[in-house]
Amino acid sequence: MREVAIIGAGETKYGEHWEKSLRDLAVEAGLKALEDAGIYAEDIQALFGGNMSAGSFVRQDHVGALIADFTGLAETQIPAFRVEAACASSAAALHAGYLAVASGMYDIVLVGGVEKMTDLPGEMVTDILAGAADREWEVFFGATFPALGAMMARRYMHEFGLTIEQLSLLPVIAHKHGAMNPDAHFQREITLEQVLNAPMVADPLTLMHCSPVSDGGAAVVLAPAEIAKKYTDSPIKIAASTVANDYISLHSRPSLVESPSTTIAGKKAYKMAKKEPKDIDLVEIHDAFSIIALEGLEDLGFAKKGEGIKLAEEGQLYYDGDLPYNVSGGLKAKGHPVGATGVGQVVEIVKHLRNEAGKRQVPDARVGLAHNVGGTMTTSVIHILEVM
Amino acid sequence: MVGIVTYGSYIPIYRIKTAEIARMWGDKPEHPENGLGILSKSVPGCDEDAATIAVEALRNALKRKKIPGNKIGAIFVGSESHPYAVKPTASLIAEVVGAYKAHAADLEFACKAGTAAMQNVYAMVKAGMIEYGIAIGTDTSQGQPGDALDYSASAGGTAFIIGKDEVIAEINDTVSYVTDTPDFWRREGQRYPSHGGRFTGEPAYFKHIISAAKILMEKVGTSPHDYNYVVFHQPNGKFPYRVGKRLGFTKDQIKQGLLTPYIGNTYSGATPTGLSAVLDVAKPGDRILAVSFGSGAGSDAFDITVTDEIENFNRDAAPKVWDMIKRTRYVDYAMYLKFRRMIVEVNE
Amino acid sequence: MVVPRFWRERRYRYNLIGTRCPECGTVYFPPRNVCPKCGRKSVGKMEEFQLSGKGKIYSYTIVHQNVLGFKYQRPYVMAIIETPEGPKVTGQIVDVEPEEVHIGMPVKAVFRRIAEDGKAGIIQYGYKFVPDWEEIEKIARP
Numbered sequence: 019m020r021e022v023a024i025i026g027a028g029e030t031k032y033g034e035h036w037e038k039s040l041r042d043l044a045v046e047a048g049l050k051a052l053e054d055a056g057i058y059a060e061d062i063q064a065l066f067g068g069n070m071s072a073g074s075f076v077r078q079d080h081v082g083a084l085i086a087d088f089t090g091l092a093e094t095q096i097p098a099f100r101v102e103a104a105c106a107s108s109a110a111a112l113h114a115g116y117l118a119v120a121s122g123m124y125d126i127v128l129v130g131g132v133e134k135m136t137d138l139p140g141e142m143v144t145d146i147l148a149g150a151a152d153r154e155w156e157v158f159f160g161a162t163f164p165a166l167g168a169m170m171a172r173r174y175m176h177e178f179g180l181t182i183e184q185l186s187l188l189p190v191i192a193h194k195h196g197a198m199n200p201d202a203h204f205q206r207e208i209t210l211e212q213v214l215n216a217p218m219v220a221d222p223l224t225l226m227h228c229s230p231v232s233d234g235g236a237a238v239v240l241a242p243a244e245i246a247k248k249y250t251d252s253p254i255k256i257a258a259s260t261v262a263n264d265y266i267s268l269h270s271r272p273s274l275v276e277s278p279s280t281t282i283a284g285k286k287a288y289k290m291a292k293k294e295p296k297d298i299d300l301v302e303i304h305d306a307f308s309i310i311a312l313e314g315l316e317d318l319g320f321a322k323k324g325e326g327i328k329l330a331e332e333g334q335l336y337y338d339g340d341l342p343y344n345v346s347g348g349l350k351a352k353g354h355p356v357g358a359t360g361v362g363q364v365v366e367i368v369k370h371l372r373n374e375a376g377k378r379q380v381p382d383a384r385v386g387l388a389h390n391v392g393g394t395m396t397t398s399v400i401h402i403l404e405v406m
Numbered sequence: 407m408v409g410i411v412t413y414g415s416y417i418p419i420y421r422i423k424t425a426e427i428a429r430m431w432g433d434k435p436e437h438p439e440n441g442l443g444i445l446s447k448s449v450p451g452c453d454e455d456a457a458t459i460a461v462e463a464l465r466n467a468l469k470r471k472k473i474p475g476n477k478i479g480a481i482f483v484g485s486e487s488h489p490y491a492v493k494p495t496a497s498l499i500a501e502v503v504g505a506y507k508a509h510a511a512d513l514e515f516a517c518k519a520g521t522a523a524m525q526n527v528y529a530m531v532k533a534g535m536i537e538y539g540i541a542i543g544t545d546t547s548q549g550q551p552g553d554a555l556d557y558s559a560s561a562g563g564t565a566f567i568i569g570k571d572e573v574i575a576e577i578n579d580t581v582s583y584v585t586d587t588p589d590f591w592r593r594e595g596q597r598y599p600s601h602g603g604r605f606t607g608e609p610a611y612f613k614h615i616i617s618a619a620k621i622l623m624e625k626v627g628t629s630p631h632d633y634n635y636v637v638f639h640q641p642n643g644k645f646p647y648r649v650g651k652r653l654g655f656t657k658d659q660i661k662q663g664l665l666t667p668y669i670g671n672t673y674s675g676a677t678p679t680g681l682s683a684v685l686d687v688a689k690p691g692d693r694i695l696a697v698s699f700g701s702g703a704g705s706d707a708f709d710i711t712v713t714d715e716i717e718n719f720n721r722d723a724a725p726k727v728w729d730m731i732k733r734t735r736y737v738d739y740a741m742y743l744k745f746r747r748m749i750v751e752v753n754e
Numbered sequence: 755m756v757v758p759r760f761w762r763e764r765r766y767r768y769n770l771i772g773t774r775c776p777e778c779g780t781v782y783f784p785p786r787n788v789c790p791k792c793g794r795k796s797v798g799k800m801e802e803f804q805l806s807g808k809g810k811i812y813s814y815t816i817v818h819q820n821v822l823g824f825k826y827q828r829p830y831v832m833a834i835i836e837t838p839e840g841p842k843v844t845g846q847i848v849d850v851e852p853e854e855v856h857i858g859m860p861v862k863a864v865f866r867r868i869a870e871d872g873k874a875g876i877i878q879y880g881y882k883f884v885p886d887w888e889e890i891e892k893i894a895r896p
Binding site: 141145165169172221269 | 763784790812814816817818819820821822825827829830832833842843844845846852857868869878880881882
């Protein structure tokens with residue numbers, strides 16, 4: 019298995035793109051990544067597209083073929099297909115692309131993710147997203163996806179005494195960072211009061227504890243590490259790419275305060291990259307609900323179980339702190355086009371590792387970790403990226 | 407002997423005070439409270455219907471005595487608010503208890519559909535056709551907002567399992583009396599029923615209950631004083647005492663089985679649930695007369711004797727009627743409209 | 755009109771019927787054809803097992819933004835309930851004020867309408883949970 023590097027990255031702005039369709043977003047992100055890598059359509063040998071639910075949002079399946087076609091790759095007849103793992107679809111696609119290059123089967127591979135969510139009214143979007151949970155035994159009985167997140171939060175609060183005020187620190191931090199990101203869906207800071215007083219979605223989670231509905235796309239170009247310098251002066255090594263799974267329903271798990279899939283994918287990733295939590299310079303953590311980010315930070319070894327919120331309370335999570343957290347704005351402020359998020363997190367880390375992140379640049383960033391989750395921490399995908 | 411082997415009831419937890427309804431329409435609270443003798447009525451939750459009430463009542467009956475599904479030979483469910491116009495409640499009951507070989511059908515005869523179900527099942531057991539049969543009377547009735555019937559139309563139900571073994575209350579005999587009398591009706595497609603006002607009294611309720619009661623007592627050779635309890639159909643808190651007095655019964659005989667003052671008129675569940683309340687306290691040898699009334703019109707009368715078997719019977723395994731009556735959550739008129747889906751349709 | 759998908763699950767939803775693995779004795783709800791602990795050894799051997807319907811609230815939330823079809827019930831309480839038989843079940847808590855709900859509250863299963871396929875389609879029945887009054891009273895006066 020040979021090492022794999024990222025030689026190009028690009029993404030659309032996340033937000034409500036009334037004028038742009040699913041394919042517009044995918045093509046925009048894909049072309050940006052190709053341009054960034056300085057390569058052309060003929061150079062691509064395979065395409066892996068992450069997308070959760072185009073079939074439900076815009077009644078379009080066969081997304082891999084569609085994206086390849088409209089990115090101008092139809093005449094190359096390259097293999098192109100979709101990878102799906104709910105909100106971890108594009109990170110899972112990246113894992114597939116990584117395997118394709120690491121195995122030696124392909125050299126230059128385009129990996130992307132895209133989601134077009136705003137063509138439907140809110141209630142229907144909630145219903146489609148609930149497909150990431152167990153439709154027959156969780157959603158059928160009335161549990162929305164935020165309701166499941168809320169039950170995780172309520173149990174965590176019961177076991178560790180966490181208060182809602184403490185949990186609300188995380189979206190405040192995310193928005194502070196999002197305000198520095200010109201491509202974020204939300205570019206304004208919010209206060210703790212605004213988080214607590216926002217409309218209730220599923221008690222105790224308010225609208226401000228939940229990621230928004232966004233459109234967007236992101237893409238990266240992969241190449242074998244040994245030839246990466248031919249294409250770019252700043253290739254970024256994929257030091258680890260791991261995936262782990264868990265029971266799909268919350269009720270099937272022994273605990274709601276920790277995630278075996280994140281813990282195990284994390285351990286495998288650290289081993290693969292030969293790194294420890296203290297070596298990580300910045301993290302992109304899946305904050306679809308603040309509680310998932312909190313549990314994720316703990317499961318990834320950045321804090322002891324039950325003590326994760328101290329990182330926020332002690333100011334460590336700011337972009338100039340010890341553990342820069344979601345400097346892009348995270349899912350909360352940058353946005354969460356579900357099928358695009360995973361690759362988007364990687365694109366953000368690439369920017370920092372190349373020293374191209376502008377106002378929000380994390381100083382001396384050399385190693386970054388991206389944590390992308392599908393469902394209620396059912397599927398966890400971890401990528402560790404490193405300067406070469 | 408053929409009779410009741412087990413029984414169970416279910417009354418939803420929600421109540422609305424008739425004074426609250428009166429407030430909405432500018433009526434004085436004395437009108438429903440004293441004039442009709444109704445203080446409050448039961449309100450089904452927005453996730454309850456005649457079928458869910460039937461299942462809960464039946465489950466309460468089965469908690470007291472378990473009868474396996476493969477021994478149930480018949481299921482008859484009487485209601486005037488079956489959830490479907492076409493698709494029987496009885497088949498749902500069959501699935502819930504696993505009685506796949508049962509003769510199953512739904513019945514309708516206004517408020518006497520539940521007792522008609524009892525007669526059908528009783529006959530099948532007596533004929534030796536089946537071992538056990540389920541008879542259920544259940545309703546989530548509605549009255550037109552602002553109409554007098556809205557003070558009383560309520561929700562509840564009772565299930566009886568009738569058989570030959572370990573009978574706790576023997577059905578000595580049952581008769582019916584029926585005429586074409588349009589006192590209260592609902593045409594196909596109409597949401598709320600209509601009624602004939604004062605015509606619903608003498609020519610309807612009183613005539614049919616008195617006729618059926620007299621026919622039965624003459625047939626079995628009894629007089630009112632032979633009975634420990636009597637249960638009448640109870641559209642309000644007054645009529646049962648009036649018809650009882652005319653037949654020669656005392657208030658004490660009627661009291662235990664008169665539930666309407668607190669839970670309203672549960673229509674097909676009314677007489678069966680009144681009977682259930684009596685069985686909750688009855689002792690071996692007690693004799694019970696139960697007479698239902700269904701508009702349109704007819705009455706079913708039952709002469710019942712409680713057996714010694716009731717001492718071995720576990721009544722405490724399920725909630726008793728008066729205990730369920732006391733477990734309440736009051737709602738205001740706005741919540742009442744929301745539960746009864748009387749707010750103009752929300753687009754789902 | 756969606757019919758077979760809901761009809762198929764009716765027995766499990768009406769009566770809380772799960773499965774039990776004869777190899778290790780673990781009870782699962784919803785029913786499974788393969789025991790996660792015993793794998794292929796359990797295939798074809800899983801037995802039906804009915805839960806009692808009793809349980810305690812393990813976690814809960816008050817849902818304000820509803821699932822499609824639940825608009826009328828807003829706000830409603832969802833919970834994960836742990837059962838004495840082993841499995842946890844996701845269900846709605848009804849007949850209760852949201853303020854009364856707490857982790858550890860004893861509940862029992864009841865038969866209710868869950869959803870309907872529009873005004874003309876099939877009604878789907880299943881389980882919800884209400885406070886277990888008898889248990890609660892027992893705890894209140896020891």
